[in-house]
Amino acid sequence: MTATSRRPRTTAKRIVLAFAAVLVLFGLALVVMLVSLAEIATAEREVARLDHAKHAGHHAAAMAREQYIHQAHSLLEWNERHVEHYEAVAAEARAATAHLRMMVTGAGPIAQADQIEQLIAESDRRFRDEVLPAIHADQRDRISELHRRTEEPVAEVVAINGTLNRTLERASDAAAARAEGIRGRARVVVVACFALAIVLAIAVGGYLLRSISRPVAALTRGAERLGAGDLDARIGLGGDDELAGLAQAFDRMAADLAARQAALVEASRLASIGQVASGVAHEINNPLGVMLGYVQIMRRSDGDREELRIIEDEIRQCKAIVAGLLELARPVVVARAEVELAPLITDAVERLADSGQSAGVAITVAGGPATTIAADDRKLRQVVHNLLGNAVEAARDPAASASTVEVAWRSIGATVEVSIADRGPGVAADVLPRLFEPFFTTRARGHGLGLAIARSLARAHGGDVALAPREGGGTIARVTVPCADPEAR
Ligand SMILES: Nc1ncnc2c1ncn2[C@@H]1O[C@H](COP(=O)(O)OP(=O)(O)OP(=O)(O)O)[C@@H](O)[C@H]1O
Ligand SMILES: [Mg+2]
Structure with a gap:
């Protein structure tokens, strides 16, 4: 395994991290949007429920009035012929109060709905226990009093329904405002997440440009220079990421190439010197041997003159050079x-x-x-x-x-x-x-x-x-x- 393959893959890691950060921001925006939509839906359901409750209150009040109208009808006719109609309306009024009771929540509205229910029941009771017996007994002198007695609870129902309506209106406004608040907050968070993601994407783009394009451009320039024969071409890129590793490997390769090239030049220079020199040396070697032999004979026979000693010395020098040249020129085995x-x-x-x-x-x-x-x-x-x-x-x-x-x-x-x-x-x-x-x-x-x-x-x-x-x-x-x-x- 080479040194390069052991390097930490930092460029890839950084790119993955940057994209992960962008994705996290988009994910966060999505989560905030989904949570906000759920909260807005809850608030809007609450507004709808409160609207229904308001309608139920109005309906109950309307039924109280309707019940009273039918009671008044019997009082005006002063007989029981209308009682059958009245029964149907009274049943409807009871159903309306029961519905209202179901629709409201919270201590205040529940108490008000209970009051409306009791008042409508009281109005019915007064009709059955006071009006109908008086008609039976033909006590016409009580007509005005009985009118008042049956109308009283209706007025109260209308007043209480007004209060209930205002309470429900306030709650509905608060729920609508809450929904609007959530909508605004979600808008801010989503816009911020998107803005951050865009900034991050631009930063990632810039980083990629710096950490990939520039080293790649430097590597391309280096490869072109090397290809053109410039063996001194180096990238000189520091760092420990993949591209820096590649650039360092390129520099090592260029240095090795330069060293090999120098060795080759040296070898071919030596070879050409060697070719000429070995030829010359070979030719000179024998005459030198002959000369050395004769000089030695002359020194022995003609007396050891200084000139002969010098000649022998110089011949030995020549022989040493020739031997060295032959040594250098010979292929080394x-x-x-x-x-x-x-x-x-x-x-x-x-x-x-x-x-x-x-x-x-x-x-x-x-x-x-x-x-x-x-x-x-x-x-x-x-x-x-x-x-x-x-x-x-x-x-x-x-x-x-x-x-x-x-x-x-x-x-x-x-x-x-x-x-x-x-x-x-x-x-x-x-x-x-x-x-x-x-x-x-x-x-x-x-x-x-x-x-x-x-x-x-x-x-x-x-x-x-x-x-x-x-x-x-x-x-x-x-x-x-x-x-x-x-x-x-
Ligand atoms: N130990 C050393 N101290 C100083 N100079 C040195 C030393 N070794 C080599 N040199 C230098 O390197 C040169 C070349 O050395 P090299 O051994 O190739 O040739 P040389 O000693 O001059 O001759 P020869 O071929 O007889 O050895 C020398 O002339 C000398 O200048
Ligand atoms: Mg030497």
């Missing part, structure tokens, strides 16, 4: 075997001392863990030899602060790093990038091939060589080599 690092290094140090090359320089092998690596013993030895040679040269420089060289090694994961440090004059920053160029040298007797050969051999192992300034003065050369054969993995 790594014959891997198990190599113990510690003896390889101590051996290289001893050989340098035996040849007298490190005379006057104290080389200390600081050591490291016992390490076995899969490498080509001869070629690795050559790498260490070249770097040791440089360090010894630097330690001998008059500008050196100490004539010492320290060798150490350590394991870094699946790699071994050998470091060779000196207290020599160090490397000037401006020449640091050129050190590995073939024939680059600052030494009077140098050939400028040691580092180029060392790097080519180390890279053939899947490793590398690097030089860096040492803290406190001097130079530190580092060779890294994988412990196992990278091809075999």
